[in-house]
Amino acid sequence: MNASATLLITCCTVFLAQLGMSIYLPALPEIAGHLHAGPAQVAWGLSIYLVGMALPMLLWGSLAQRIGRKPVLLAALGLYGAANLALPLGSTLESFLLLRLIQGVGASGISVMARVLIRDSFRGDLLAKALSWISISFVVALGIGQYLGSIIQVTLGWQTIFYLLGITCLLMAMIVFRVNFATLEEAQTNASAWLIYRRILIHRAFLLPALAGGLGYGVIIAFNTAAPLILQGPFNWSTVDYGLLGWPISAAYFLGALVVNRFVLRTGQHRLMTLGVVLVMAGCGVMLLGSLTASSIALMLWLPYCVAVFGQSLNYPISLSRANDGAPIAGAYAMALSGFIHQLMAAMIGAIASLVASPSAWPLALLCSLLAVGAMLCVTFTPTRVSP
Template sequence: ALSWISISFVVALGIGQYLGSIIQVALGWPAIFYLLGAVSLMMGLVVARVTFPVLAEENAPSSAWPSYWRILRHRAFLLPALTGGLGYGVIVAFNTAAPLILQGPFNWSAVEYGLLGWPISTAYFLGALAVNGFVLRTGQRGLMTAGVGLVLAGSAVMLLGSLAGTSVALLFWLPYCVAVLGQSLTYPISLSLANDGSPVGGAYAMALSGFIHQLMAAVIGGIASLIASPQAWPLSLLCTLLALGAMLCVMLAPGRKTS
């Protein structure tokens, strides 16, 4: 179920990247923000009118802070959550710095960069399907290790290609698609393992995972913007370091039995 939820997240990034390029060419970049505001307002009105069921949690504490602090102290939760967040950071870093690289030295147009959203979305979709098809046979830990390995391999090839000074854009964005494929394997499993490893039941672990990932995305996005350069190697190096951090978390995470 988490793999299907993650599909909507990153596939939306790819489709949005393409639609954004079309809107920019047709109506100009300010139109993107007007349309985002209008669509967000419409979504808010829809959510305000929909009644969601309220699930009562047994023995729910009066304050959530002790529960969150207790969850954070458990390696079985924290390390899988960090693994997913570091892999997510690779996507955030690329989205932050890649436009400057591809539209600079590689002379891509806005539409060409927008079209890149389709192979990115396809890579993530295929990875999510692989989770559904193989996780029961390979086990969660094994499939997550393979996913992190793909993220590391894709990032390392990006780094090697950028250090070699190649002018072939394919050697930059295709390895990134491999990294996206790996992250699509890693992310839903990391959420599942973190939730299973939580000592507190209910929605606390999932909420905390989301908060951790968004906080990491903000920090990594800020770093990527500070090191943004027309050269590809700073971004590639950052992605490789994030992937190495994710692999370290996988190696340190306690083994868990999977059904």
């Protein structure tokens, strides 16, 4: 299969996996009522999902290196699809959270394999450019999926959200079953996978850009965790109102990903990555200022967030590319490890956001600002050139 076809399939699978994060968020209050639980308790479903994504990523990467990309991707799609079909059948908070965990495990394999397949086909600035399309898939799922979820929930009920996602995922698995992916020839090593991961982890040229991408990603996770409770609470937004917010968020991320796609070969990765993190800091700073001085104006929360999202859309694909290029060992390991770091950070940040969530927006804005400062420090100390 040529690189363009591989890119198309990986974008579709990433879209499906990321929908699990966002498509159900507008229905969160209704799901809470069905499960006889509080909205804050059901909001833990996002953190649990992220834990499920994080924990097996290193295993998925090791399996991809040993048994091949296609079997691992099929297994991940099957697990993810089955969990989605089972989610509406649960009637307790515990069953909901358990299935969200299983759903996250499947999404983990999908995410790892998408990055590995892209890495098999591209290198250097071209890898950053290809990963920008993955970012576009991510944000379409994050924003448009949120809007679609609100429409499906209002018209067909929240259970249909998961049924449609599960059926679509299994259909995608049937497509993947019929194609063959080209795998990059690599030098084999007899070292333990865990020793390889350790060697990559302690390499500064890998770790710092990976952390920069994860901290910026955490801004999005924190907002998704706490914003529904704020905007649908004190601001009295309806389900559809909150769903519509997905459009400007998606537009911001989409534009940023297009900037990377169009200009990374001309401008260079370091300059675009630095610009991205500066915009994340600026957006989060205005969010914090607005939450303290104009707390009754919703625009002061979501519009600066869109600026931060635009910045993260510059930062994220480049951080993945630079981490992969900076890794001392080639293969699926670096992509799996960077994904593990990002999802583990996202799960931790999502948990913190759940704990600090309140009707006031300033705790969320403060958390996002601290994450942005951390990302800026990582970019500042990342080597501008990767040693061969």
